[in-house]
Amino acid sequence: MQRKRKDQSEILRFAQNDRLFMVSMDSAPLKTRLLLVSLLICVLAGANVKGQEFISARDSERIGRLFDNSRTPNLLHCVIEVRKPALDFAFRFDVGYVITCSLARFGGRASEIFVYARVTPQGGKSILLGEDYRLPQANPESKSSQLKQDFQMSGGFAVGEGEYRVEVLVLDQDTGRTSEKRWLARVRQHSNRAADTAALPPGSILPIAVRPSPIKLDTSGKGLRVTVLLDAAPLSPRTPALRAWDRAFLLGSLTSLLKQIPCASVRLRVFNLEQQRELFRQDQFDEVGFAKLADSLRSVELGTISYHVLQQQQGWLDLLMGYTNSELMAEGPSDAVIILGPRTLLSAEIPRTKIKTRETPNPHFFYFEYFPGYFRGAPFADVLSSLTKRLDGTVYSIYSPDDLARCVAKMLARVHPSPLPPPSGRWPARPAPTP
Numbered sequence: 001m002q003r004k005r006k007d008q009s010e011i012l013r014f015a016q017n018d019r020l021f022m023v024s025m026d027s028a029p030l031k032t033r034l035l036l037v038s039l040l041i042c043v044l045a046g047a048n049v050k051g052q053e054f055i056s057a058r059d060s061e062r063i064g065r066l067f068d069n070s071r072t073p074n075l076l077h078c079v080i081e082v083r084k085p086a087l088d089f090a091f092r093f094d095v096g097y098v099i100t101c102s103l104a105r106f107g108g109r110a111s112e113i114f115v116y117a118r119v120t121p122q123g124g125k126s127i128l129l130g131e132d133y134r135l136p137q138a139n140p141e142s143k144s145s146q147l148k149q150d151f152q153m154s155g156g157f158a159v160g161e162g163e164y165r166v167e168v169l170v171l172d173q174d175t176g177r178t179s180e181k182r183w184l185a186r187v188r189q190h191s192n193r194a195a196d197t198a199a200l201p202p203g204s205i206l207p208i209a210v211r212p213s214p215i216k217l218d219t220s221g222k223g224l225r226v227t228v229l230l231d232a233a234p235l236s237p238r239t240p241a242l243r244a245w246d247r248a249f250l251l252g253s254l255t256s257l258l259k260q261i262p263c264a265s266v267r268l269r270v271f272n273l274e275q276q277r278e279l280f281r282q283d284q285f286d287e288v289g290f291a292k293l294a295d296s297l298r299s300v301e302l303g304t305i306s307y308h309v310l311q312q313q314q315g316w317l318d319l320l321m322g323y324t325n326s327e328l329m330a331e332g333p334s335d336a337v338i339i340l341g342p343r344t345l346l347s348a349e350i351p352r353t354k355i356k357t358r359e360t361p362n363p364h365f366f367y368f369e370y371f372p373g374y375f376r377g378a379p380f381a382d383v384l385s386s387l388t389k390r391l392d393g394t395v396y397s398i399y400s401p402d403d404l405a406r407c408v409a410k411m412l413a414r415v416h417p418s419p420l421p422p423p424s425g426r427w428p429a430r431p432a433p434t435p
Contacts, residue, residue, distance in 0.1 A: 223264030231341030365393030
């Protein structure tokens with residue numbers, strides 16, 4: 001019986017940069033198996049992803065010919081699904097797509113895949129964007145059945161109001177095989193306010209990545225000491241990877257938040273509850289840190305969740321309590337701790353015994369919880385809202401950039417800067433614990 005069980009187990013093995021990824025499936029429930037397979041395949045798509053950028057003038061003519069001459073059948077057999085344009089928190093419209101390819105098409109060999117997008121505004125000039133993905137070589141022990149798995153790549157770009165002809169081409173550099181999709185993207189403002197706040201003029205095209213934004217600190221003595229806990233989760237909670245538009249949302253919402261708050265200082269912690277790990281931290285968050293954060297978020301799409309992590313049912317709680325108690329016990333407490341991110345599927349009550357006793361009124365806790373538009377009117381409590389309420393904090397439901405602005409104004413009406421405590425004296429009696 002033991003041997004039969006071992007024979008029926010599925011062990012996926014792939015080599016990437018001298019690392020061997022192995023996932024044993026026979027001891028995990030079906031839902032966990034599917035999650036592990038999906039995340040393992042994500043690690044194959046994009047070992048050196050830089051993000052989609054403009055194509056240089058030197059390469060534009062050559063790549064333009066690829067589009068003009070790609071009238072051959074879909075030899076690569078990839079499926080390209082289009083995402084409806086959506087307003088992001090940088091007040092741009094994001095046009096996105098997901099490419100699904102089969103590992104079998106590459107025969108287990110190391111491959112370089114290029115994804116190009118040619119976008120032409122109505123009455124305007126075409127713009128070319130592109131990025132490359134590195135598909136690592138499959139381990140020789142991999143079974144042919146394992147190569148039938150799919151992997152995905154996501155891409156997109158930001159536009160202003162208007163109509164755009166979009167062409168996306170996937171190229172296997174070694175064989176020259178391609179897959180292509182063409183469609184018409186129409187972007188319309190739904191209100192005069194949206195038109196007034198739009199970040200891009202009509203007919204404009206930019207890479208979807210949010211650029212580093214200068215963080216202007218308030219040195220007048222009226223600024224707030226702020227800690228931001230950013231939950232780096234996809235907008236769709238059942239998606240096992242951060243898509244290009246998810247990263248744009250996270251960076252855009254963080255940028256918008258900090259622009260609207262007079263900050264004396266910003267402490268940033270970025271984490272992923274599903275993976276139960278910290279992705280980025282900086283005590284004095286600045287423009288350089290923003291660029292490093294963007295790189296860290298790109299790595300999430302390539303990450304895996306180990307079976308060891310999945311066995312730690314309360315690992316997410318330890319992570320959250322580390323952050324929370326660190327803030328409650330800090331020598332120089334923040335005026336506001338802001339939890340920011342999309343709703344999560346994790347739902348649980350936070351035990352009161354896990355929370356350290358508060359020694360000062362600060363910090364005040366706020367949760368800016370983002371819901372997709374189709375959830376309007378039907379929000380539900382997740383573990384982050386439970387934590388916030390346990391700390392006597394305030395939960396704001398966010399559906400749009402306008403909602404974020406209104407809720408920030410409400411928060412600012414409730415929080416005021418407080419003087420830093422003396423470096424020694426009756427409080428605090430001990431340094432902040434390290435989470």
